[in-house]
Amino acid sequence: MSGDDPIAAFRVEAGDLLEGLEQALLDLSHQLDNRGLIDAVFRGLHTLKGSGAMFGFDALATFTHHCESAFDRVRKGLTPATPELVSVILSAMDHMRALVEGDGAGLEAVGSDILARLQAALGDAEQPESAAAAPVAAPSATQSAKGWKLFFRLPPGAMANGTNPLILLDELRDLGEAQVVAVVDDLPNLPDLVPTDCMMGWQVELRGNISREDIEDVFIFVMDDMELRLEPLESEEEAPVAAQVETLPDQSAALATADPSAAKAATPRASESVRVPAERLDILMDRVGELVIVQSRLSQLANSGVEGAAGELALRSISEEIERLASELRDTMMVLRMVPVASLFNRFRRLVHDLSRETGKTIELVTEGESTEVDKTVTEQLADPIVHLIRNSCDHGLETAEERLKAGKPAAGQVKLAAQHAGGEVLITISDDGRGIDRARVRAKAEANGLIQPGQVLSDFELLQLIFHPGFSTAAQITNLSGRGVGMDVVKRTIEGLRGSIDVASEQGKGSTITLRIPLTLAIIEGLLVRVGDGRYVIPLAAVEECIELPVSEDLRMRGRSMIQLRDALVPFLRLREVFNTGTEPDQFQKIVVISTGGERVGLVVDQIIGSHQTVIKSMSSLHREIASFSGATILGDGGVALILDVMHLVAFGQQREARLRAVG
Amino acid sequence: MAESNKPQWNEDGQLEVLTFDVGEERLAVEAVMIREILDLLPETKVPGAPVLVGSIVNFRGKIIPIADLRVAFGMAIEPSTPDSRIVVIETELDGEQTHIGLRTDKVHEVALLNQRDAADTPAVGLRWRRDYARGLVRRPDGVIVLPDLPQIFQSAQRGGEGRQPLGLAY
Numbered sequence: 105m106s107g108d109d110p111i112a113a114f115r116v117e118a119g120d121l122l123e124g125l126e127q128a129l130l131d132l133s134h135q136l137d138n139r140g141l142i143d144a145v146f147r148g149l150h151t152l153k154g155s156g157a158m159f160g161f162d163a164l165a166t167f168t169h170h171c172e173s174a175f176d177r178v179r180k181g182l183t184p185a186t187p188e189l190v191s192v193i194l195s196a197m198d199h200m201r202a203l204v205e206g207d208g209a210g211l212e213a214v215g216s217d218i219l220a221r222l223q224a225a226l227g228d229a230e231q232p233e234s235a236a237a238a239p240v241a242a243p244s245a246t247q248s249a250k251g252w253k254l255f256f257r258l259p260p261g262a263m264a265n266g267t268n269p270l271i272l273l274d275e276l277r278d279l280g281e282a283q284v285v286a287v288v289d290d291l292p293n294l295p296d297l298v299p300t301d302c303m304m305g306w307q308v309e310l311r312g313n314i315s316r317e318d319i320e321d322v323f324i325f326v327m328d329d330m331e332l333r334l335e336p337l338e339s340e341e342e343a344p345v346a347a348q349v350e351t352l353p354d355q356s357a358a359l360a361t362a363d364p365s366a367a368k369a370a371t372p373r374a375s376e377s378v379r380v381p382a383e384r385l386d387i388l389m390d391r392v393g394e395l396v397i398v399q400s401r402l403s404q405l406a407n408s409g410v411e412g413a414a415g416e417l418a419l420r421s422i423s424e425e426i427e428r429l430a431s432e433l434r435d436t437m438m439v440l441r442m443v444p445v446a447s448l449f450n451r452f453r454r455l456v457h458d459l460s461r462e463t464g465k466t467i468e469l470v471t472e473g474e475s476t477e478v479d480k481t482v483t484e485q486l487a488d489p490i491v492h493l494i495r496n497s498c499d500h501g502l503e504t505a506e507e508r509l510k511a512g513k514p515a516a517g518q519v520k521l522a523a524q525h526a527g528g529e530v531l532i533t534i535s536d537d538g539r540g541i542d543r544a545r546v547r548a549k550a551e552a553n554g555l556i557q558p559g560q561v562l563s564d565f566e567l568l569q570l571i572f573h574p575g576f577s578t579a580a581q582i583t584n585l586s587g588r589g590v591g592m593d594v595v596k597r598t599i600e601g602l603r604g605s606i607d608v609a610s611e612q613g614k615g616s617t618i619t620l621r622i623p624l625t626l627a628i629i630e631g632l633l634v635r636v637g638d639g640r641y642v643i644p645l646a647a648v649e650e651c652i653e654l655p656v657s658e659d660l661r662m663r664g665r666s667m668i669q670l671r672d673a674l675v676p677f678l679r680l681r682e683v684f685n686t687g688t689e690p691d692q693f694q695k696i697v698v699i700s701t702g703g704e705r706v707g708l709v710v711d712q713i714i715g716s717h718q719t720v721i722k723s724m725s726s727l728h729r730e731i732a733s734f735s736g737a738t739i740l741g742d743g744g745v746a747l748i749l750d751v752m753h754l755v756a757f758g759q760q761r762e763a764r765l766r767a768v769g
Numbered sequence: 770m771a772e773s774n775k776p777q778w779n780e781d782g783q784l785e786v787l788t789f790d791v792g793e794e795r796l797a798v799e800a801v802m803i804r805e806i807l808d809l810l811p812e813t814k815v816p817g818a819p820v821l822v823g824s825i826v827n828f829r830g831k832i833i834p835i836a837d838l839r840v841a842f843g844m845a846i847e848p849s850t851p852d853s854r855i856v857v858i859e860t861e862l863d864g865e866q867t868h869i870g871l872r873t874d875k876v877h878e879v880a881l882l883n884q885r886d887a888a889d890t891p892a893v894g895l896r897w898r899r900d901y902a903r904g905l906v907r908r909p910d911g912v913i914v915l916p917d918l919p920q921i922f923q924s925a926q927r928g929g930e931g932r933q934p935l936g937l938a939y
Contacts, residue, residue, distance in 0.1 A: 685816060686816075723832075724834075725833065725834050725867045726862050726863040727834045727867075727925065727926055728825065731817045733817060737832045739827050739832070743811070745827050
């Protein structure tokens with residue numbers, strides 16, 4: 105593990121395990137009798153217990169152990185898996201997560217509460233079972249007063265991985281009086297014998313009051329691959345162990361010296377890392393190789409002394425080559441930061457499962473396009489908005505089962521989460537087949553809140569946009585899930601912070617669809633380069649609606665007013681020369697760049713529009729970060745610096761100023 | 770003055786510094802903080818920024834602020850001369866390592882200062898805020914000021930010397 109903190113590595117590994125476990129449990133809740141899933145859950149719990157104990161997370165190991173033994177009953181078919189059981193184990197998993205992350209202090213009460221519920225869930229499930237089938241003597245008893253008869257066989261490669269059967273046998277002997285017999289019936293003939301393979305099995309009779317877990321703990325590190333049969337000793341002894349022979353393979357002692365934990369601990373992973381497929385690195389390598397070749401061509405040209413038209417032509421071809429390589433390198437590099445949205449979507453299955461229980465509605469989550477890739481930082485920031493939108497769909501959108509049946513829909517509501525690429529954007533849609541947005545209620549609510557005038561004429565689009573207004577919530581009854589009116593505006597702001605946008609479509613009675621459009625990456629944007637006074641500024645092109653001319657005569661005529669007539673609407677504008685206090689005279693032909701965000705528009709008066717510009721966003725030092733008008737800076741082709749305008753801030757500022765002016769008179 | 774901002778004299782009572790002029794004062798900054806000395810670069814004004822760090826430049830693909838210490842020491846801003854240079858220092862600001870360019874009128878030399886020549890900043894007779902200097906050092910050719918750069922930048926961040934003016938109702 106080369107100096108890495110093993111505890112941190114364990115936390116990462118446990119996080120992965122818990123995530124896998126959660127997925128398996130959620131799948132299980134739909135297919136309660138799927139053996140493969142039951143086994144997967146059991147294995148997950150088991151591995152977690154094992155590695156938890158190994159790294160000193162004793163509280164975790166003990167707690168997980170109880171869950172594991174409860175689930176073992178399901179695995180053995182003694183108790184059927186029930187939805188209750190699955191959801192108790194899900195909440196148990198949350199507890200495990202807390203134990204993994206913290207030191208377990210103060211969590212005991214939560215843990216024992218969950219265990220009590222677990223017992224209850226098992227108990228409930230047990231009754232019909234025992235009533236129906238004539239119960240056999242419970243072989244799953246975790247305690248056997250007399251002792252145990254066990255047989256185990258290690259996988260052939262066990263010794264190569266550092267397992268020493270001798271030590272396992274010694275540990276068994278420590279538990280109680282043991283009689284060990286080697287089982288050699290699988291031993292191959294001498295010519296076929298591979299000396300490093302463990303081909304033997306052992307039959308052991310352990311006497312004494314020993315719990316099943318104690319025995320299983322002996323095999324904790326090899327359990328997953330080995331063959332282990334455990335039976336409690338019956339009162340009358342059938343066929344006692346034949347001989348007192350203890351044959352042990354000689355080579356085992358010599359080979360098995362390594363720490364058995366070595367194999368388990370060999371997969372540490374730093375928490376802040378991105379997994380990159382090797383082929384993508386190969387592409388990057390190819391591009392860098394080409395770049396080196398072009399560079400040597402360039403220095404050859406510089407040294408060759410070719411002048412005139414021939415030299416110019418050669419230089420131009422090299423310049424074109426570099427331009428192509430630079431853009432390819434940029435694209436390749438960006439792809440390296442991409443991760444599939446599947447990791448994001450998987451989190452929501454649990455959410456929908458919980459929401460379904462909380463609301464008492466049957467909800468199905470359908471996901472599509474999980475392999476769509478998005479910049480890693482974008483996925484992280486998308487999680488919260490999507491949680492909110494799904495909560496909204498489940499809570500407000502979907503009807504109860506009775507209402508659905510009455511409306512001629514299937515009883516189970518459906519929430520669909522889909523992702524797809526479209527141009528330079530990723531579209532993420534959250535749709536439901538619920539009741540849709542009730543326009544009349546939205547209008548009534550907005551009128552009640554004073555957002556619109558009673559009877560004001562609004563387009564359908566404008567009406568739906570009202571739900572993004574701060575402090576707006578249509579749920580007549582505030583529930584635990586949503587309806588606190590702090591949400592849609594936050595969602596909108598987060599998405600716009602990612603330079604994305606959000607659309608709503610809704611059909612009454614059929615359901616709603618919310619579409620998030622997110623740019624693929626945050627590091628490079630298309631910008632419009634403008635000049636104001638003698639400073640140059642970049643306006644994100646995505647926000648630019650149009651550019652129009654503002655002749656001086658017109659400007660003079662408008663003295664005192666800052667509104668322009670744009671087709672059918674009045675748009676307030678800001679003279680950036682005044683805002684930035686450049687102290688220069690306006691150009692003769694000023695331009696107005698109309699920018700918009702979330703339906704609100706503002707015009708920015710600039711002196712000159714220089715053109716579009718591929719903008720690599722650079723952050724500014726903390727001395728300048730809090731200046732709200734700029735979201736960053738970029739370096740221009742001539743080495744100079746241009747500031748990037750913060751569209752959201754400018755639009756809000758322009759609209760506020762406009763509102764103030766209107767209020768004054 | 771925060772304890773950590775005190776000059777770190779070595780065991781021989783010496784301190785290796787770079788000396789330079791800002792207006793009529795001679796300043797010294799520890800040589801370990803200096804990253805580079807550059808000719809003047811084309812600067813971009815940042816509307817609304819603190820006056821002390823009113824502009825930014827492209828320093829090898831990184832955007833760094835340019836500070837004019839004349840603002841902190843209450844001197845008039847003067848145009849640059851052929852001797853003007855930018856001294857790029859690295860210092861910790863809000864817990865991050867930050868590069869900042871200091872606009873200087875002339876860079877002199879890397880010198881060793883002696884602790885026995887050092888004096889605390891006097892309480893009276895200064896034209897600038899006392900906490901902006903960590904001490905004075907007497908030298909044959911005059912007095913050298915050890916500026917307290919972290920203090921100066923923190924005060925600028927809080928708007929100490931005012932901000933670049935913005936128009937309208939900003």
